[in-house]
Amino acid sequence: MTPLIEIDRLSHTYANGVQALRDVSFSVNTGEFLVVIGLSGSGKSTLLRTINRLIEPTHGSVRFDGRDVTHLTGEALRKHRAQIGMIFQHFNLIDRHRVLNNVLYGALGRTSTMPSILGRYTAEQRARAYRNLDVVGIADKAESRADALSGGQQQRVAIARALMQDPRLLLADEPVASLDPATSHSVMQYLERINKDLGMTVICNLHFLSLVRQYATRVIALKGGQLVFTGTPEEITDEWFQTIYGEDAREVEIR
Amino acid sequence: MKLRQTLLASILDLCLGAFLLSSVWRVVLPALTDLPAPPFGLVDVAAMVLAGSALIVIGRATGGSLGRAFARGALPDRAIGRRVTLHLGWLTFVVAVLTGWIVTEISPIEFFSGNGLSGAGRIFTALATPNFDIIGLALEAMVVTVFTAFMATIVAVPIAFFLSFPAARNVMSGSATERSIYTALRALLNITRSMEPIIWAIIFSVWVGIGPFAGMLALVVHTVASLAKLYSEQIEDVDEGPIEAISATGANRLQVLWFAVVPQCLIPFLSYTIYRWDINVRMATIIGFVGGGGIGTLLTQYQGLSKFHEVGTLVIIITLVVWLLDVASARVREALK
Ligand SMILES: Nc1ncnc2c1ncn2[C@@H]1O[C@H](COP(=O)(O)OP(=O)(O)OP(=O)(O)O)[C@@H](O)[C@H]1O
Numbered sequence: 001m002t003p004l005i006e007i008d009r010l011s012h013t014y015a016n017g018v019q020a021l022r023d024v025s026f027s028v029n030t031g032e033f034l035v036v037i038g039l040s041g042s043g044k045s046t047l048l049r050t051i052n053r054l055i056e057p058t059h060g061s062v063r064f065d066g067r068d069v070t071h072l073t074g075e076a077l078r079k080h081r082a083q084i085g086m087i088f089q090h091f092n093l094i095d096r097h098r099v100l101n102n103v104l105y106g107a108l109g110r111t112s113t114m115p116s117i118l119g120r121y122t123a124e125q126r127a128r129a130y131r132n133l134d135v136v137g138i139a140d141k142a143e144s145r146a147d148a149l150s151g152g153q154q155q156r157v158a159i160a161r162a163l164m165q166d167p168r169l170l171l172a173d174e175p176v177a178s179l180d181p182a183t184s185h186s187v188m189q190y191l192e193r194i195n196k197d198l199g200m201t202v203i204c205n206l207h208f209l210s211l212v213r214q215y216a217t218r219v220i221a222l223k224g225g226q227l228v229f230t231g232t233p234e235e236i237t238d239e240w241f242q243t244i245y246g247e248d249a250r251e252v253e254i255r
Numbered sequence: 256m257k258l259r260q261t262l263l264a265s266i267l268d269l270c271l272g273a274f275l276l277s278s279v280w281r282v283v284l285p286a287l288t289d290l291p292a293p294p295f296g297l298v299d300v301a302a303m304v305l306a307g308s309a310l311i312v313i314g315r316a317t318g319g320s321l322g323r324a325f326a327r328g329a330l331p332d333r334a335i336g337r338r339v340t341l342h343l344g345w346l347t348f349v350v351a352v353l354t355g356w357i358v359t360e361i362s363p364i365e366f367f368s369g370n371g372l373s374g375a376g377r378i379f380t381a382l383a384t385p386n387f388d389i390i391g392l393a394l395e396a397m398v399v400t401v402f403t404a405f406m407a408t409i410v411a412v413p414i415a416f417f418l419s420f421p422a423a424r425n426v427m428s429g430s431a432t433e434r435s436i437y438t439a440l441r442a443l444l445n446i447t448r449s450m451e452p453i454i455w456a457i458i459f460s461v462w463v464g465i466g467p468f469a470g471m472l473a474l475v476v477h478t479v480a481s482l483a484k485l486y487s488e489q490i491e492d493v494d495e496g497p498i499e500a501i502s503a504t505g506a507n508r509l510q511v512l513w514f515a516v517v518p519q520c521l522i523p524f525l526s527y528t529i530y531r532w533d534i535n536v537r538m539a540t541i542i543g544f545v546g547g548g549g550i551g552t553l554l555t556q557y558q559g560l561s562k563f564h565e566v567g568t569l570v571i572i573i574t575l576v577v578w579l580l581d582v583a584s585a586r587v588r589e590a591l592k
């Protein structure tokens with residue numbers, strides 16, 4: 001079986017000269033819950049964005065389902081992105097629009113311009129949007145404005161939007177970094193359920209090791225743009241912890 | 256100093272020298288001696304160049320020169336240079352005030368003369384006793400002016416809306432072609448905007464004839480240019496997050512603009528538009544003076560006939576309407592925040 005994602009000697013240098021990724025290689029199999037850890041600025045967000053190609057890496061290659069997607073453009077690039085859902089630290093919903101519409105925007109990649117701008121979604125799409133809101137338990141908020149929801153609720157809407165894409169992979173860039181501990185667990189549990197019940201592959205950037213130990217099936221760590229660790233959550237010993245986060249770091253618990 | 260700075264400083268000093276010399280020689284001295292200035296000739300040009308060169312030489316020698324200070328954006332480091340620069344600054348200021356006094360024909364004698372004061376008395380009395388017989392005519396003209404402004408805004412908004420996207424840097428950062436379209440469009444908008452509506456009104460009153468239509472067209476051009484700039488700055492200010500999120504769904508460029516950018520901009524756009532309508536009512540009045548129709552045209556007609564009681568009526572109506580719109584638009588914009 002070919003892995004779902006193969007990253008090969010990937011490097012990325014931003015226009016301002018910052019080298020965010022250095023020679024990173026790893027692969028991800030279907031069904032994994034892979035967590036990426038590393039200090040702030042270690043390149044986690046950059047890595048995620050090279051996979052759904054919001055960023056075009058400067059060196060190396062990204063293969064998705066056996067196909068090289070490193071330098072896709074135009075229609076092919078949009079089709080590639082449409083297969084991958086993404087959620088963000090700051091949820092990135094369209095604040096002034098209704099929750100249901102925000103979920104429907106997950107279908108934009110498969111809807112042509114005019115019907116989408118005129119708001120002509122099919123009955124099937126609407127039904128699916130409701131079902132996805134149901135998956136994250138907030139179907140009753142469908143008619144509310146997105147910015148009227150709490151942070152945790154907004155992140156669940158964002159998950160429903162990603163599910164609307166019928167994705168093969170879900171990317172999560174620090175999905176709970178701006179949520180309180182209880183809400184963090186609730187959001188992480190939705191991701192876990194999507195991974196276990198729907199069998200969807202998840203790649204998630206996280207800051208708290210306690211969350212990593214609880215939810216990850218595998219962990220990779222970045223340091224200064226380089227891959228410094230690959231293994232299971234149990235294998236992150238104190239020594240590894242200090243290699244990844246530096247000598248003075250202390251582990252903080254989140255319950 | 257870098258070559259470009261030196262060049263700029265020299266050009267500025269040359270102009271300054273020419274200005275100082277010609278002001279003193281052709282304006283201040285003739286006014287003081289009551290003799291007419293001799294006809295402008297080659298001698299004057301030579302003298303101006305000489306004066307400019309003198310300033311450049313002084314600048315070289317002492318480091319003190321206004322051109323250098325401007326080009327560097329800072330005063331010279333040496334004390335002597337700083338002193339020379341400051342003295343030159345004072346000299347320029349004094350000469351400019353003297354010249355200005357003379358060329359604007361400032362005359363306190365006329366301002367306070369018996370004849371002048373009785374004229375002022377007459378016009379103020381006339382203005383204060385408006386002739387309300389023409390109120391119907393005046394209101395009609397005011398309605399024309401308000402609608403000229405309104406229609407100009409309505410026509411300009413969609414055009415400005417479409418132009419604002421290619422005029423926003425963050426929308427046009429994709430390729431070199433896009434960046435040059437952005438630069439060209441921005442330049443065009445800036446040039447259009449710096450041409451006053453009154454000039455456009457003169458152009459259009461020749462083109463389509465004197466009247467409200469010419470006034471409206473003039474306002475449309477200026478409104479498109481300034482709204483497109485305001486709109487595009489708003490677009491450049493949007494939060495990148497929703498753009499990333501919508502792009503990640505595989506949406507195309509138009510969809511990203513429509514679903515991620517536009518919702519963030521609509522309220523500010525509306526606010527700018529109302530503000531602009533308010534400005535357009537004032538401008539429509541002024542534009543009437545040069546053939547843009549409405550109350551401005553009526554005003555120039557009565558003024559030409561020295562019918563100041565009627566002018567008084569118009570002034571009252573204009574002031575009232577402009578004030579009302581100002582208050583109303585401020586309120587609406589406050590509510591939109
Ligand atoms: N658009 C950009 N332009 C230039 N440099 C960037 C850009 N985005 C990120 N960087 C730089 O690249 C490096 C890696 O950034 P990245 O956002 O991938 O790190 P991260 O691990 O996600 O950090 P954080 O935990 O703070 O989100 C950092 O040094 C950052 O300053």
Ligand SMILES: [Mg+2]
Nearest residue numbers: 044045046173
């Ligand atoms: Mg990040």
